[in-house]
Amino acid sequence: MLFTSIFATISVVNDRREGFLQSILVAPVPRWRVVMAQALGGTTLALLQGLLLLLLAPTVGIRFSATSILLSIGVMALLAFGLTNLGLLIAWRMESTQGFHAIMNLLLIPIWLLSGAFFPSTGVPGWLAWTMKLNPLTYGLAAFRHSLYFDTTANAFGEAPPWTLSMLITGLFCVLTYVGATLTASAQTN
Template sequence: MLNPPQRAARKIKNLLPITTIWWREIIRFYRQRSRLFSAIAQPLVFWLLIGSGLSASFQPAGAADGPDYIEYFYPGIVVLVLLFTSIFATISVVNDRREGFLQAVLVAPVPRWRIVFAQALGGTTLALLQGLLLLIFTPMIGIRFGVTSLLLSLGVMTLLAFGLTNLGLLIAWRMDSTQGFHAIMNLLLIPIWLLSGAFFPSTGVPGWLAWAMKFNPLTYGLAAFRHSLYLDTTAKAFGEGPPWNLSLLITGLFCVLTYVGAILTASAQTN
């Protein structure tokens, strides 16, 4: 049996690798400031251009008492920022594990689940920070935060960022080249976002599309985020979305499954 100080020492020894890998992700990001700009500027430009452009001519289906398109589009843009940041944070894994810092991490006596957890935590932190920056725009579109809605929104954002980072890790640990990663991103990740209700609601879309949206985990993540954003604001109709509790449940499940998937992939790729 270990005495308390020994147990404390072991705990620190187990935590150190996690904090150090996490901290490295943060420092790297801070020192490559162009990343910060690109991950946030692109969605912002999308939002302002597409949002303003479509506001004039389109009314989201099923939204009778009319949120502007720019307002409808906003939660989707926050999720896009989370998606971009998480994905860019994980793309470094592709090169890093074959010709970089990760090689040394992989031969160190650190279990794979701790490595993946630390990486996911790093991506989540970065995504969350950038998502927070975007919350500045909420007053502009008439969202008012109370304590509950703010905390809940942050909670949902954390879940989404963690799930998306793990999804990114799951792909990155499998890839041999960053080109492959970009291909997956265009073929899989962007469509997942497009079909999550970020761009248009599922009400009134053709049947096959409605089904695709129903099976898309991000649909539920986005719905949960919308719900939490508008908790303290007079609700506007955004068309029929999945119910609040189901959305939260599926988002949580998405986090767990992607995390387990990322661990399994990382373990299978090394030893």
């Protein structure tokens, strides 16, 4: 979902280059609606991809209840929305797709690697543990894991932040990236 959410926003850069963005910018529509429409479009794409993979989870032995699947879908939607808005925040400022790819890869790889997706935060050096704690994707991933394994007490991924804290930070990430993307879009004139 991470890469789908982010790279769904490259259409903003392409629309600018092809002149389509200019017609959107002069339309009598508030910028927050334009950003919301773009964010919901990217969120939908990423969520559909995530749902496909979630449906395949039982084939690798992951068992979940109706409650855990509904919670997991909600967390996936939040994550996709926040990450899409992060992509929009960058895309609205970029003039070329090459620049967008360079900046997003420079940003995405560390976020991805330091989210706890590959290794738990337990046992890492102190400076790396703090870097992981500052990463909003760490909390989104923790919320997803808590939701997916909602009916169990398994803690196979090290010391994860509590579910409520993870959801709070993930929600805050969504709000901040949406506001940032909206402010960036509002400042654009062409």
